């Protein structure tokens with residue numbers, strides 16, 4: 001059976017950007033890729049590349065696990081697990097560092113942006129992060145990797161690393177393809193529509209978290225930054241605020257942005273915002289309800305145990321195989 005792999009960092013509350021750019025897509029892919037097995041994980045090793053409070057991290061790991069499921073992922077053909085509970089991720093990450101060039105890592109946009117947030121020196125893990133991410137994917141020989149637009153560069157590097165190793169050892173890794181949604185891959189901040197809606201953003205006005213109460217959701221959308229003029233049309237450059245709202249709406253409705261823009265072409269900004277707020281509330285209410293059932297349940301722990309065990313089997317085998325190819329240890333005994 002072929003594999004689909006993806007992860008999310010538990011560095012903050014899950015927001016609408018991550019939901020629309022990733023989890024919602026996973027749920028739909030489970031239906032359309034009905035012959036694939038899904039390895040989805042909580043990327044906690046990636047979360048410690050910048051300092052993070054340990055209690056906060058623990059809480060976010062559990063919260064993210066419950067939210068993955070609350071968003072509607074089905075149990076069959078799914079291994080949901082916590083990355084650090086499968087140590088082969090760190091192992092493979094190190095092996096792949098030996099095949100990643102400094103120049104490649106220096107070019108990564110996310111590294112360039114994130115290093116600005118490191119106040120007490122830049123941890124080397126922030127620099128080697130893409131090799132760890134390549135390991136996450138290549139360990140499972142993923143055919144597809146569903147991600148938002150911001151991860152495209154890391155995926156390209158993963159493909160280069162895989163090809164490099166394949167050139168040396170024959171067809172060792174499956175070279176993965178990114179699956180980037182047509183709409184929703186780049187959800188922007190509501191307060192600063194030129195920036196992405198990000199978990200690490202400390203300015204709460206810009207994002208909607210999946211667990212936000214309806215009155216907060218309505219308030220945030222009502223106060224979203226819009227553009228001068230009063231016409232509603234999709235124009236990312238000229239009207240970034242309105243275009244972002246239209247993108248959110250279109251992704252929720254699974255239609256094109258043009259279709260939503262046409263529906264609101266004679267409406268006011270207020271009408272668009274009011275309707276969108278109700279649409280977001282309608283989307284998130286059942287997710288929040290299911291989340292509350294799951295968060296402290298035995299069921300959640302059982303699912304994570306099962307996911308870990310399934311992931312361990314595949315990942316240990318692949319990491320051991322590459323170690324042998326490289327001549328590490330005593331080989332097969």
Ligand code: TYM
Nearest residue numbers: 006007008009017018021022043136147148185186187197
């Ligand atoms: P992370 O945790 O930043 O984001 C998780 C996923 O959500 C997407 N995303 C968005 N999509 C649209 N609009 C946004 N505003 C938005 N914000 C986030 C991201 O593109 C991503 O798909 N390095 C990864 C996690 C990771 C991973 C992996 C992903 C680690 N190993 C292996 C895939 C495969 C990250 O930091 O994602």
